Amino acid sequence: MDWLLAPPDALNASLLRVELTAFLRRHGAGQPDDFDDAGLIVSELLGNAVEHAGGPIWVTLDWSAPRPELIVHDLGAALDVEELALPDADSLRGRGLWLVSRLAADLAVVAKRGAGKRIHTVLPVTRRVEPSFDPPLRQVNPLPGLDEAGPDGFGRESFLRALVVELARTAENGHGPAAAERMVAQVGATVGGQMEQEYRRAREVVGRLTAEQVAECYLRLKSAIGGGFHVIAVGEDRIVLGNRQCPFGDTVRRAPALCRMTSSVFGGIAARSHGEAVVLLDERIAVGDPECRVTVLLGAAARANPGGHHYRDGS
Incomplete structure (x- = not known):
């Protein structure tokens, strides 16, 4: 929060x-x-x-x-x-x-x-012990549609429209104090999963994504919606990215919770290929840092880290 x-x-x-x-x-x-x-x-x-x-x-x-x-x-x-x-x-x-x-x-x-x-x-x-929400990727009617992708992937309009639609759809089915957690988890799983499928189709990739391919997928989807992400380091157990421009612009400084969308999308894509992932939002433009710095831990490195946002393969 x-x-x-x-x-x-x-x-x-x-x-x-x-x-x-x-x-x-x-x-x-x-x-x-x-x-x-x-x-x-x-x-x-x-x-x-x-x-x-x-x-x-x-x-x-x-x-x-x-x-x-x-x-x-x-x-x-x-x-x-x-x-x-x-x-x-x-x-x-x-x-x-x-x-x-x-x-x-x-x-x-x-x-x-x-x-x-x-x-x-x-x-x-x-x-207190509360329900845990780690929903699987929806297989029916995913948004945005694959035919909406242009030469460089999905555009900002498709991304934001899908975000709003998925939030509204999940909110209709949710109730109680855990509704916000459900919405963020489901939107990240659905939208991020569809963007991963678009990347796979464009690159003709089948099977497990390597760490380098996961990083390339991140850059493709973020640049398509107006982000300024770049790779700082890629290894077998982690990916470190920087970002000089938030897709939401200066508005993100008044709504830092939007950063959880980056976490959900990155974590879901990484977990589907590496079994488990942890996303650490080390620096954020939304809270006054000069740029964003995001670390994604993969597999065993994720299981060994108790902090950050945890994601598991639900496919």
Whole structure:
């Protein structure tokens, strides 16, 4: 889940804290004090960013592991968490991050390659057991149609239309708090699978895609919809890509959750040829990084990595 704090002021920080802590209570397990501590950590990190960053603030809650990771991106100066100490009793500043370092299971500050920093921390609650949605690729009436592809693959209009249609179709059949998870999983499986089939037809590829072919498939489909992806590295167990231009344009900065579409498409294509895949969104234009950096782990490397977004072969 992603949010852009706009404008980055105390009121919006307070509203986001309420939304985040309510989400934790709906889906989490633990003692009441655990949720109070989590809410205090969220409040202090958002308050610190509002006071010191002086610009846009992006917030991500990643609950792919048992405990949720909170990530706050801003354009302010980095700091050294090793130097955090309890302020003097008469000091009015400096208590927030020191308190977070005592309440959170982990606290790390990473300087961005461009400007600003990312603050990572793990909140002291665990997630309740919930249904897992990893749907198979639909075999009936896939979208977009293969006859819509041009010389360089599918165009942006076909891609976005298929996205909207699949979201609406899945939403009609879904209900309850897990509906959004179903929609993202099904859209990624269906649209990404059809784009893979178009690549196979164009290249006359049958059987398992090599890592190099998976990377070529990624570039083909992303360039066709207006992305600026390029390959940084390809190996037997991973593919690393960069991207200088988001297909959604500047709009993605106000809706960072759109990055999950890249994850779903990349992960599904890789998993169908390598059995299992993990997608790591290392850097994202959507949260202020100079470009996107995406790592796709394949096979055994994916099984050994507990983080990121996991995908399995459902064909």
